Amino acid sequence: MKTLWLAATFVLGLVGAAGAAEQKSLYDRLGGKDAIVAVVDDFVGNVAADKRINGFFAKTDIAHLKMELVDQLCSATGGPCTYTGRDMKTAHAGMGVKSKHFNALVQDLGKSLNKFKVPKKEQKELVAILAPLKSDIVTR
Numbered sequence: 001m002k003t004l005w006l007a008a009t010f011v012l013g014l015v016g017a018a019g020a021a022e023q024k025s026l027y028d029r030l031g032g033k034d035a036i037v038a039v040v041d042d043f044v045g046n047v048a049a050d051k052r053i054n055g056f057f058a059k060t061d062i063a064h065l066k067m068e069l070v071d072q073l074c075s076a077t078g079g080p081c082t083y084t085g086r087d088m089k090t091a092h093a094g095m096g097v098k099s100k101h102f103n104a105l106v107q108d109l110g111k112s113l114n115k116f117k118v119p120k121k122e123q124k125e126l127v128a129i130l131a132p133l134k135s136d137i138v139t140r
Contacts, residue, residue: 025078026125030118033074033081039112040069046108053104056095076129088136095139102138106130 030036044066048054057065074081085091106127113123 026122026129027074027077027079029122030077030126033070033079035116036073036077036079037066037070039116039118040066040073042115043109043112044069046111047105050104050108053101053108056097056101073126077126088133092137097138099134099138102134 027036030039044062047057048062068083068085071081072083072085073079075083109130110123113126118126
């Protein structure tokens with residue numbers, strides 16, 4: 001029931017007057033921290049089920065990963081959170097992440113965003129924020 005409430009809050013957070021939405025941060029238009037937590041929970045589940053990339057997370061502290069992802073997304077979208085984790089280059093050094101793995105991760109995020117009915121405009125804004133991280137994550 002809580003997940004349904006969070007999903008409804010997420011969607012309702014995106015609905016409003018067009019003028020007001022334009023002045024709100026992406027964080028606000030996504031529905032705030034509770035909505036980001038719901039999306040991250042779903043996203044991490046997608047990644048765990050994705051045989052293309054789940055091996056990268058086999059020894060990961062999932063609860064810590066979720067917390068860091070929430071803080072990172074919250075901060076990057078204009079929210080009040082502070083990301084205190086490692087930079088992406090350091091965090092992914094030596095992992096051998098290729099473009100196909102990064103793309104799979106983005107697809108898994110897209111599934112979660114679609115599940116929560118995040119409008120394409122906000123999805124594009126979020127991807128535009130995250131895309132520059134690819135150069136620090138992917139091994140050439």
